[in-house]
Amino acid sequence: MNRFTLHIVVNTQAGSGNAKKVLATTENYLKEKDITYTTYFTEYAGHEKKITSDLLDTLLIDWNHSTKPFPLLVVLGGDGTLHEVINVLQAFPNIPIAYIPGGSGNDFARGISLSRKTKEAIDRILFAKEPQPVNMIRAWFKEQDEVRFILNNIGIGLDANIVSTANHSKTKRFLNKLHLGSLSYLAAIFKVVSKQKAFPISFKTDQQSFHFDQGYLCSITNHPYFGGGVAIDPTASPFNDEISVVLVEKVNIFEIIYLAVRILSKTHLTSKYIHHFKTTHLEVTSPSDQFAQTDGEIVGEESYTISCELTKRLFWI
Template identity: 45%
Template sequence: MTSLSLHLLINPNAGNGSGKKAEQLVTAALSKKNIPFHVYHTEYPRHATQLTEDLLRHTLVEWNDKHTGDFPLLVVLGGDGTLHEVINALATHTDIPVGYIPCGSGNDFARAIGLSRKPLEALDHLLSLSTPDEFNTLIYHNHLTDESGYLTNNLGIGIDANIVATANKSQAKKWLNKLKLGSLAYLVAAAKVLIKQKGFDLVIKTSKESEHYRNAYLCTVTNHPYFGGGVALAPNADARKEDMTLVVVERIPLLKLLRLVGQLLRKKHLNSPYVHLYLDQQIQLTCQSQQFGQTDGEELGLTTYDMSFSTQKRLFWL
């Protein structure tokens, strides 16, 4: 079995303090097992990116099963946002594996790959492995800024991003996190913005077809089923498959919209004529009006969009 030296990148504020509690449990367990580890705490936004870049320069190496000595494994203790920062810092270094112990409020990536959201169970699973596994992640290229980014979850435009922005600003999220009910914060936010979100003009292109929507309500490119703390927007999406999933939902009258929300919560929404699903390895979308956007639950703010998407295989110690 491969021996490991763990480099724990910890967001103590993840999940409104769940990160700090997870750190206590994990470090105590590692000490008891005599497994070497080093701790790095994030202290402000984008700090996880800086810490990862420092480790990339001095410590982290590509996976090689012939590695001698303890293999330096980066392990993220945080939520989807912390993992997002780490993956973007590693960028094209796809053969450097990343371990993950989820302790955020949403934990959608953990849900998608079947990883326990209990810290000690996630740790035991990590320590039971002798080799990393390969998952597909997403790459987006913003043609307006000529910048690229990397995603473990999804990029959304419209109502889902509006919900994220509203939830992140709400006081409800803080106390719901304390009650271990952080996912409900997104439902509370949805109730606030469901009607306020207007339809928008959207052009989508895949390798097989193109479509112009004049009253889009939601547009999400995703790598797995979940967004917003466990809502299965794309129930059949799979991070092991190379095809991305694009979901477009049209703006419809309130009563039909409420019915569609009920279908979404029961995973029956794909039967709706107002929900459109595309599977492809190449996707492009254009929106010339300013709309809320989100990447892995991180806000993009109000902006316009001209983006193309592709997939990238990456090693995870999961």
Template identity: 45%
Template structure:
């Protein structure tokens, strides 16, 4: 079994305080097992970017097959939500061979679901400590031409309905209370019911696999490399984080009564059979939305604006 020195990046505020509780459980277990570690706590949004970059520069090393002979291995462990993991992965964008371990402690934890990481801290830690080498997974990259920004993401980028739901859920006074009782997904459901009545259709064009298709009344537009968004909703049951391709799900605006029926199909993971749901699979894809819409990446708000955004795949090592 590999011997570790763990470098823990902890977002104590993730999941309305769940991050701090999870970190305490993990640290107590490490103390009992006499495993060496150092803790780096985030103090403000995007702080995990600076922490990860500093730790990588001073403490971490890329993984190679012969690396396990160099013990103890310095392993970076993220304790927080999908947003914290998003920051760390972007901080290490140029160092994909430095493996990242993850103990989920957010409200959504969609990456953990996709990568089959236990959402029970003790079990996630046990698996981490008994794993002997990392796995290469597909993540995604986007370049947005209008705002001139580029990022990696581990879950999905959404334009329209899902992004508006994320914004409403983040602003909800109930989110913190629900997270305390592990019902964080209900905050998304509550926000969804409100936004469903407000979200209007908007025009987009999708360029993929040598074709460009225009939609006059898009409602939801989600690019993802695994099934889940919004705290466990399987927006694309066919997506797989181990594959080299990713998918785009476009849902057209339809009458409200049909939307509720579509939601029932979504719960049963049958929505891809609907004529109003379109699935694109590719390694490179472009979306243009000229009418300002809400956007989100890995559950973090991108603001309300027009988009000219290109997507592609990337690879990185995770300690799974």
């Protein structure tokens, strides 16, 4: 008897439609391996929330060794799809989630060292004996009165401005077709790099308080990557019990270019314009209206007070 039945939530629009190819490879491979599965297709943005909620009501259960076949939830899509699914399951950390990357950025897959090659990602699901706890950031957005669970990062300022611009750019779709999705973020960087103004931002950790008047890019991150593989904190890990914060101050355009080169070569954390710390609890206050994003999804352009801590959930990885 199969160890599990896979219940695959599929966003075929992820990766600008590249997820369709990922799905075809997945179906062929699962048939070849004689694995039982059911697919649930999203028909509109956000539909993954309703699908997950319906599956929660009907068949998803906490991980246990005795249920055979175990009903295993699998997400096939990008970081945005996965973000919505984990947020529906906020109160159910012991329902394991497996993941087949099909997005353009796939930063969470990079962050947990999950192959972005479909068959290798499926092999990892098939070979895993049991689920593993993975950290996520639990963030309470005070002004918005909303709790979000974050797999990748929260960005305020340039980072979020880039995501907003890249998401709205026509070139993203074109570049994705060429499998150069990460370049759409680079293109957006050039657009907004001088538009983004310096902003005040404060941080309170268990031990210390910091204030910066010249904030430019703030990344509160669970693992190294944002923007499709850019290692904003190469030292972060979702398996270490710390939230990582990287604050870049606004500097002149030549320094920005130099910092960008250092970020791409992962040597930026020693720059005097970059402030880097790790903490278990964090309160961030950004009083001016700024773009913010969570896992690549824009929250808005507002002021924020965000309380963050780590929380764990089971992933079948």
